[in-house]
Amino acid sequence: MNSMERVLATLSQNEPDRVPLFLLVSMHGAKELGLSIQEYFQKGEQVADGQLRMLKKFGHDCLYNFFYASLETEAMGGQSIFRKNGPPNSGAPIIRNFEDIEILELPRPEDSPRLLEVLKATRLMKEAVGDTVPIIGVVMSPFSLPVMQMGFERYFDLIFQYHVLFQRLMALNEEFCVAWANAQLEAGASAICYYDPVASSTITFRDDYIKNGFDVDKRTISRIKGPTAIHMASGRCLSILDLLAQTGTTMVGVSAEEDLKEIKDQSKLNILGNLNGIRMRNWNADQAEANVKAAIRAAGSGGGFILADNHGEIPWQIQEETLLSISKAVRQWGKYPLRWIHETTE
Amino acid sequence: MENSELYQSRLKTALLSLDRIKAKLILEDLITTTAPTEVVDSIMIPVLESIGSGWEDGRVALTQVYAAGQFCEQWLDTAFEDKLFVKKESPKLAIAVLEDFHSLGKRIVYSIVKGGGYQIQDFGAGISVDKLANKVIEEDIDILLVSALMLPSVLRINNLRQALEQSGKKIKIIAGGAPFRFDAILKEEIMADAVANNASEVIGIIEHLSGS
Numbered sequence: 086m087n088s089m090e091r092v093l094a095t096l097s098q099n100e101p102d103r104v105p106l107f108l109l110v111s112m113h114g115a116k117e118l119g120l121s122i123q124e125y126f127q128k129g130e131q132v133a134d135g136q137l138r139m140l141k142k143f144g145h146d147c148l149y150n151f152f153y154a155s156l157e158t159e160a161m162g163g164q165s166i167f168r169k170n171g172p173p174n175s176g177a178p179i180i181r182n183f184e185d186i187e188i189l190e191l192p193r194p195e196d197s198p199r200l201l202e203v204l205k206a207t208r209l210m211k212e213a214v215g216d217t218v219p220i221i222g223v224v225m226s227p228f229s230l231p232v233m234q235m236g237f238e239r240y241f242d243l244i245f246q247y248h249v250l251f252q253r254l255m256a257l258n259e260e261f262c263v264a265w266a267n268a269q270l271e272a273g274a275s276a277i278c279y280y281d282p283v284a285s286s287t288i289t290f291r292d293d294y295i296k297n298g299f300d301v302d303k304r305t306i307s308r309i310k311g312p313t314a315i316h317m318a319s320g321r322c323l324s325i326l327d328l329l330a331q332t333g334t335t336m337v338g339v340s341a342e343e344d345l346k347e348i349k350d351q352s353k354l355n356i357l358g359n360l361n362g363i364r365m366r367n368w369n370a371d372q373a374e375a376n377v378k379a380a381i382r383a384a385g386s387g388g389g390f391i392l393a394d395n396h397g398e399i400p401w402q403i404q405e406e407t408l409l410s411i412s413k414a415v416r417q418w419g420k421y422p423l424r425w426i427h428e429t430t431e
Numbered sequence: 432m433e434n435s436e437l438y439q440s441r442l443k444t445a446l447l448s449l450d451r452i453k454a455k456l457i458l459e460d461l462i463t464t465t466a467p468t469e470v471v472d473s474i475m476i477p478v479l480e481s482i483g484s485g486w487e488d489g490r491v492a493l494t495q496v497y498a499a500g501q502f503c504e505q506w507l508d509t510a511f512e513d514k515l516f517v518k519k520e521s522p523k524l525a526i527a528v529l530e531d532f533h534s535l536g537k538r539i540v541y542s543i544v545k546g547g548g549y550q551i552q553d554f555g556a557g558i559s560v561d562k563l564a565n566k567v568i569e570e571d572i573d574i575l576l577v578s579a580l581m582l583p584s585v586l587r588i589n590n591l592r593q594a595l596e597q598s599g600k601k602i603k604i605i606a607g608g609a610p611f612r613f614d615a616i617l618k619e620e621i622m623a624d625a626v627a628n629n630a631s632e633v634i635g636i637i638e639h640l641s642g643s
Binding site for chain 2: 166168170171172174175176236237238241244245286287288289290293319321323341342343361362363364366367400401402
């Protein structure tokens with residue numbers, strides 16, 4: 086099986102030849118090319134090159150067109166503040182006062198030079214792998230994007246105190262998100278990773294998600310012309326799994342803070358996760374293997390599972406050797422049928 | 432204090448359901464018969480601590496923690512003179528987000544610490560190691576609270592410690608942020624005097640570090 090066949094099989098809740106592995110590496114491409122993180126993300130061809138090199142090196146099952154989270158707000162007039170050893174921060178908010186929302190206009194993705202670099206990277210990756218390897222595109226959900234557009238605190242106040250303006254911002258963000266997701270699909274992305282940490286029960290109480298975010302997610306995902314994975318970016322989702330399944334998404338990215346088996350038992354969705362990206366920086370080969378085995382034991386049976394980190398972005402601090410150990414362990418322990426999970430209890 | 436558990440339970444329910452009017456009524460009722468410092472120590476702080484623990488184990492959402500801290504801080508500011516709630520033996524406190532612009536955690540901790548009767552200076556977000564160290568020394572801070580959402584920022588706390596040590600004064604650091612929740616070992620890698628697992632834990636840690 087090639088990576089695409091492997092992934093499609095598992096998404097159909099069937100067991101492929103082995104558990105698919107998505108190493109969601111973005112910044113590590115800069116190391117491959119000997120560039121700084123900031124230099125690396127200036128050109129789509131560099132990102133495509135970095136992704137293809139990492140695919141070859143780590144032997145995982147996807148390409149990832151993700152640059153960094155604040156790219157979307159950069160396209161909206163914001164700034165990213167780069168650092169040497171991690172993803173850039175979002176700079177000053179583009180919405181400084183609630184009144185700004187009344188006159189806010191968001192760009193079309195095709196008018197943003199920065200987003201065009203992502204589309205270029207996507208096209209180049211597609212040219213290189215065709216339909217053999219899934220290319221994962223990325224959007225920030227309309228419900229979560231305001232954290233970068235206006236800051237967490239002001240956004241919480243908006244949700245709970247300024248309902249009309251909140252609805253207007255959601256409408257604007259929905260249009261942007263749908264256009265941006267569909268542009269990536271058109272450029273060659275196979276699926277969209279829809280980041281929605283604010284929906285997670287780590288951040289939002291279930292009832293408040295139902296009241297404020299659930300319909301936004303349903304409307305948006307229904308208009309994205311390809312499969313989506315809703316990703317909690319380390320946030321918890323057990324208490325909203327039933328709701329996420331109703332959004333139309335096919336997969337959920339889950340937190341290392343939750344029990345993968347419990348999620349698997351309760352979820353109708355396919356599962357992406359949940360290796361702990363923070364702990365990973367200290368893993369030796371044995372620990373990498375043990376963690377891979379534990380995840381496969383919890384969620385591998387019957388397919389419907391892709392092994393990945395829990396955040397959707399492997400930290401810069403993770404060594405190449407660790408990623409290679411993870412990849413090796415998946416090849417060793419992820420082969421279907423997973424008879425070993427019934428034979429040992431470690 | 433009589434019926435403290437009942438009041439705690441009622442206040443917690445009101446805060447978790449974001450019912451500010453009800454929470455205000457409960458506190459106004461209490462304040463007619465109870466000294467303000469006792470309301471803070473016996474009701475408000477235990478409730479905020481309980482809400483913080485609830486977030487840590489997944490029963491409470493961050494929006495609820497934020498709203499609870501914000502309400503308590505605002506209520507104290509508007510209902511009484513600030514001086515009534517300043518602890519006499521309060522150490523000089525400051526809070527900052529180190530090389531990181533995610534300021535929600537700072538805001539929540541700031542509210543809760545103020546709600547606990549402490550004065551605390553806010554040194555802002557996105558501040559570099561050197562600038563923060565200079566500011567801390569300049570303001571003669573005793574305990575610095577450092578909030579960090581991103582792993583690289585957490586790892587910079589050791590650089591901050593080195594910069595502070597050059598001042599010759601023993602300044603205590605309390606660190607907190609999401610990376611610590613995902614890796615217990617991280618605490619051991621960071622030269623902080625304490626790590627708070629949630630915002631409400633900070634008050635107990637301040638009391639412990641300052642010997643109050």
